[in-house]
Every structure is written in structure tokens, then in C-alpha cells.
Amino acid sequence: MNLPLAIREDNNPFTILGFFPGIQRLLIFVRWTNYHCPFCEGVFRRDYWPNNVRLGSGERTCKNCGKVFDDSAREWPELRVAKKLRFFFPPGAIAMGVSFFLFCGIGPIVVAPRDVVNWLVVAIVLAVSLSPTLTWCLIRMFFVFRSIHRYESESASMHRRLGTAGS
Numbered sequence: 001m002n003l004p005l006a007i008r009e010d011n012n013p014f015t016i017l018g019f020f021p022g023i024q025r026l027l028i029f030v031r032w033t034n035y036h037c038p039f040c041e042g043v044f045r046r047d048y049w050p051n052n053v054r055l056g057s058g059e060r061t062c063k064n065c066g067k068v069f070d071d072s073a074r075e076w077p078e079l080r081v082a083k084k085l086r087f088f089f090p091p092g093a094i095a096m097g098v099s100f101f102l103f104c105g106i107g108p109i110v111v112a113p114r115d116v117v118n119w120l121v122v123a124i125v126l127a128v129s130l131s132p133t134l135t136w137c138l139i140r141m142f143f144v145f146r147s148i149h150r151y152e153s154e155s156a157s158m159h160r161r162l163g164t165a166g167s
């Protein structure tokens with residue numbers, strides 16, 4: 001694929017606040033990345049955490065100017081292990097999963113009176129507190145399967161094209 005790459009632009013407008021005391025310091029976590037069409041510079045995507053991994057063929061047609069470019073998405077079989085892990089556990093999902101687990105799982109178990117807590121209660125509470133993470137992983141898995149399917153049918157049709165071209 002030799003398409004021109006999408007332009008990436010990181011926005012950290014509140015970095016400077018990190019140097020000052022006070023609650024507004026938390027704004028340094030507000031940052032985003034814009035992705036622009038390399039031809040007309042129209043924004044086609046905005047991510048709120050850095051190096052977000054997207055699944056896709058990478059080929060994208062600009063809605064503005066109609067030209068085709070590489071949006072840097074790749075299919076699952078083409079990704080390295082680190083990127084695969086990042087797809088399943090981006091920073092936002094980790095933060096959300098861990099805090100839900102602590103507040104709704106570990107928290108109540110530690111606070112509850114000893115005679116109430118038995119293994120069944122612990123198991124149920126832990127299952128409930130892990131359910132958002134499990135749901136998240138199931139949804140991600142669905143996207144992974146779709147990506148693998150896309151990749152395989154794409155390479156199958158490519159082989160067919162090459163096969164007919166060669167004969």
C-alpha cells in the first residue's frame with residue numbers, strides 16, 4: 001500500500017497548568033489527537049487517548065475531497081503483540097476497569113462485616129465488579145473477529161486476482 005499517510009496532530013492545550021497548584025491541574029489529562037486528510041486537511045477522526053489502535057484496512061476515502069489515503073488503521077493479523085494488547089486495554093479502559101473493581105468489588109468486601117462475607121458473596125461481588133471489563137473485552141473480541149474475517153477475505157480475493165493475472 002503506497003497511499004499518502006493521514007496527518008496526525010496532537011493537542012495538549014492544558015500542559016502548562018501542570019506547573020501550577022490547584023484542581024485545574026487535572027485538565028492536563030484533557031488532550032486529543034486529530035487526524036487529517038493529507039490532501040484537503042479535513043479532520044476525519046479524533047482520539048482522546050494517545051496512540052489509539054484502530055482496526056481496518058487502512059484505506060479511507062475522504063468525505064471532503066473524495067481522495068483515498070492511508071488512515072493508519074491495520075487489520076488484527078497485521079498488528080504486533082504490543083498493539084494487540086493496547087487494543088484490548090487502552091489507558092481509558094484500564095482506568096475505568098480498575099476503579100470500578102476497587103469501588104464496587106474490593107471496597108465493599110473490605111468494609112462489610114466479617115459474618116456477612118462468605119465465598120459466594122465474594123465471588124458474586126467480584127463478578128459484578130469485573131463485569132464492565134469483561135463486557136468491554138467481549139465487544140473488542142467481536143471487532144477482532146470481524147477484522148480477521150475482513151483480512152482473510154481480502155487476502156483470498158487478492159490471491160484470486162493474482163492467480164488469474166498469472167495464468
Ligand SMILES: [Zn+2]
Nearest residue numbers: 037040062065
Ligand atoms: Zn480530503
